[in-house]
Amino acid sequence: MTHRSLLAVAAALALTACSGPPVDGAAAGPTPDGSDLSGTLTVFAAASLTDVFTTLGEEFERQHPQVDVQFSFAGSSALAAQLTQGAPADLFAAADEAQMARVQDAGLVEDPAEFAANRLVLAVPPANPAGLRPPEGGAGVPSLADILTSDVTLAVCAEEVPCGAAAAEVLAAAGSPATPDTYEEDVRAVLTKVELGEVDAGLVYVSDVVAAGDGVVAFAFREGEQAVNRYEAAVLTDAPNPAAARAFSELVRSDAGQAALGAAGFPPS
Amino acid sequence: MSRRRRDGGVPAPLLVPALLAVAFLVLPLAGLVVRAPWSQIGPQLASPGVGQALRLSLVSATLATAVSLLLGVPLAWVLARSTLRGRSVLRALVTVPLVLPPVVGGVALFLVLGRQGIVGRWLYEATGFSLPFTTAAVVVAETFVAMPFLVISVEGALRAADARFEDAAATLGADRWTTFRRVTLPLVAPGIAAGAVLCWARALGEFGATITFAGNFPGTTQTMPLAVYLALQRDPEAAIVLSLVLLAVSLATLLLLRGRWLGRTVSA
Known part of the structure; x- marks a missing residue:
C-alpha cells in the first residue's frame, strides 16, 4: 500500500514534469537542501558497485526520508540492454564508457559524468x-x-x-x-x-x-x-524522478561519496 | 451422437484456456521470428563459432541423455517398484535439482567435484585431473539438471503400467532382472522415450549450472545458450539469430524423432 501510494506520487511528479514550465530542475522543485524530494528513485548500477551504492543509498534515504531508493545491480552490459529495451529507471551507473555510450546512442541519456575508476x-x-x-x-x-x-x-x-x-x-x-x-x-x-x-x-x-x-x-x-575502466553515471531523459536522480548523482560525486568509493577500493578517478 | 462430440468439439471451458495457453507459449517464439534480422542469418551461420557451439550443444545434450537413461531408468524402477523404506524421502531428494536454481546447482557441483571439492580434491591429487572447465563438466552439469525430468517421467510410466504382467512373468519362473528386461522395459518404453526427449530438451537449454561449473570457453564448454547470453551483452540481433538457430535445430530433431520413433506411441 505504501509502495502504491509512493508510485502514485512518483507518477504525479512525472505528470507535473511534463506539463510544468520548461525550466531545468523546476519539475519536482528541489530546494537547495533537497528536503522536498520524494517518490521512488530507481538506480541501475554495475554489479561492482553493489556494496558501496547500497551504503550510499541508505545515506541518501536518511537525508531524504520521503525517497525510497531501489537498486538493480547487474553487469553493465545487461543493464544497458534492459534500458534500451525500455526498462524504467532514473539513473544509470555503468562500469565503462562503452556501455554508457550504448545507452547514449539510443538517445536515453545526456551528459554522462565520470565518478570513479577501477583497474x-x-x-x-x-x-x-x-x-x-x-x-x-x-x-x-x-x-x-x-x-x-x-x-x-x-x-x-x-x-x-x-x-x-x-x-x-x-x-x-x-x-x-x-x-x-x-x-x-x-x-x-x-x-x-x-x-x-x-x-x-x-x-x-x-x-x-x-x-x-x-x-x-x-x-x-x-x-x-x-586499461582503466571509467565509471560514468547519467540521469535518464525520461526518468520518472529526475530531481532525486540528480541529487543521488551529486551525493556520489560529493566528498562523502568519493570517500565511500575510495574505501570500497575504487582508485581515485 | 456422443461419439461424434468426443471426436470433434472441444468444450468452451477447455477451449478458451487452451487457446490462451497456446498464445502465451507461442507468441514469444513468434516475437523471435518477427524481430529476427533475416539478412544477418547467412553470415552468422557461416561464422565458425556458431557451428562449434551448436555441435557442442548437441553432443553434450545427447551424452547427458545417455547417462541419464543409464542411471535414471534403474532409479525410477527403485522408486516405483521396490519396497525400500524411505522411498518418498529418496524421491524428494533426487528431484531437488528441479527446484534448485541451476546456478546454485553449479556451485554445489564445484563443492563436490571441483578440484577443491570433497571428491574432486582426491581425484586431483591422485591423477592431476580436474573436471571443471572441460567438456565432461558440461555433460555432468547438464545431467545433474536434466536427469530428474527423466526419472519423474519413467517413474510415472511405471506406476501407470499394469503390474500384473510382471506378476505373470514371475509366476512363469522369470527372475526379477529377466522380468525387468523382457516385460517391464517394453511396457514402459513410450514413457522412457518421452522422458528422454524431455531430458534432452532440458539439457540442450541448460545455462546456469553449465556456465558456473564448466565455465565458458569456445569449442570446449561454450554451448549455444552461453553463446546466446554473451551475444546479448553486445549485439542483441546476433543473440536473436543464435536463438533461432538453436530453436530450429531442436524443433527439427524433436519432430524427426516423433515421426520415426515416437510415432506409434503417440497415436496409441
Whole structure:
C-alpha cells in the first residue's frame, strides 16, 4: 500500500514534469537542501558497485526520508540492454564508457559524468595452488608476465563485458603470458571461482578484492594502468524522478561519496 | 451422437484456456521470428563459432541423455517398484535439482567435484585431473539438471503400467532382472522415450549450472545458450539469430524423432 501510494506520487511528479514550465530542475522543485524530494528513485548500477551504492543509498534515504531508493545491480552490459529495451529507471551507473555510450546512442541519456575508476589486479586463492608471486626484489610494479606462468588455470571475464575487454587489453599488453581457461559472464563469477580455489588465478577489479576480504590475495601489475575502466553515471531523459536522480548523482560525486568509493577500493578517478 | 462430440468439439471451458495457453507459449517464439534480422542469418551461420557451439550443444545434450537413461531408468524402477523404506524421502531428494536454481546447482557441483571439492580434491591429487572447465563438466552439469525430468517421467510410466504382467512373468519362473528386461522395459518404453526427449530438451537449454561449473570457453564448454547470453551483452540481433538457430535445430530433431520413433506411441 505504501509502495502504491509512493508510485502514485512518483507518477504525479512525472505528470507535473511534463506539463510544468520548461525550466531545468523546476519539475519536482528541489530546494537547495533537497528536503522536498520524494517518490521512488530507481538506480541501475554495475554489479561492482553493489556494496558501496547500497551504503550510499541508505545515506541518501536518511537525508531524504520521503525517497525510497531501489537498486538493480547487474553487469553493465545487461543493464544497458534492459534500458534500451525500455526498462524504467532514473539513473544509470555503468562500469565503462562503452556501455554508457550504448545507452547514449539510443538517445536515453545526456551528459554522462565520470565518478570513479577501477583497474584490474590478479587475484589468487589464499592457498595459492600455483605458487604465483611477483619476482623477488623487482623494482616498481611488476609486469603481468612476471607473475603469471603459462600453465596456470586462469579465469577472465568474457570480452562482451567491460572487465573482459580490459582483461584482453592487459593480457595483450603483457605479451599473452597465459591463455584463459574460461571466459566468465561477469567479474563476480571470476571472483567466485578464485575464492572456491577452482582456478589458480583470475583477473578482477581492485574493488572486488576489497569486497572479498580474506577470500583472495591480489597482485597489482603495471599493465593494469593501461586499461582503466571509467565509471560514468547519467540521469535518464525520461526518468520518472529526475530531481532525486540528480541529487543521488551529486551525493556520489560529493566528498562523502568519493570517500565511500575510495574505501570500497575504487582508485581515485 | 456422443461419439461424434468426443471426436470433434472441444468444450468452451477447455477451449478458451487452451487457446490462451497456446498464445502465451507461442507468441514469444513468434516475437523471435518477427524481430529476427533475416539478412544477418547467412553470415552468422557461416561464422565458425556458431557451428562449434551448436555441435557442442548437441553432443553434450545427447551424452547427458545417455547417462541419464543409464542411471535414471534403474532409479525410477527403485522408486516405483521396490519396497525400500524411505522411498518418498529418496524421491524428494533426487528431484531437488528441479527446484534448485541451476546456478546454485553449479556451485554445489564445484563443492563436490571441483578440484577443491570433497571428491574432486582426491581425484586431483591422485591423477592431476580436474573436471571443471572441460567438456565432461558440461555433460555432468547438464545431467545433474536434466536427469530428474527423466526419472519423474519413467517413474510415472511405471506406476501407470499394469503390474500384473510382471506378476505373470514371475509366476512363469522369470527372475526379477529377466522380468525387468523382457516385460517391464517394453511396457514402459513410450514413457522412457518421452522422458528422454524431455531430458534432452532440458539439457540442450541448460545455462546456469553449465556456465558456473564448466565455465565458458569456445569449442570446449561454450554451448549455444552461453553463446546466446554473451551475444546479448553486445549485439542483441546476433543473440536473436543464435536463438533461432538453436530453436530450429531442436524443433527439427524433436519432430524427426516423433515421426520415426515416437510415432506409434503417440497415436496409441
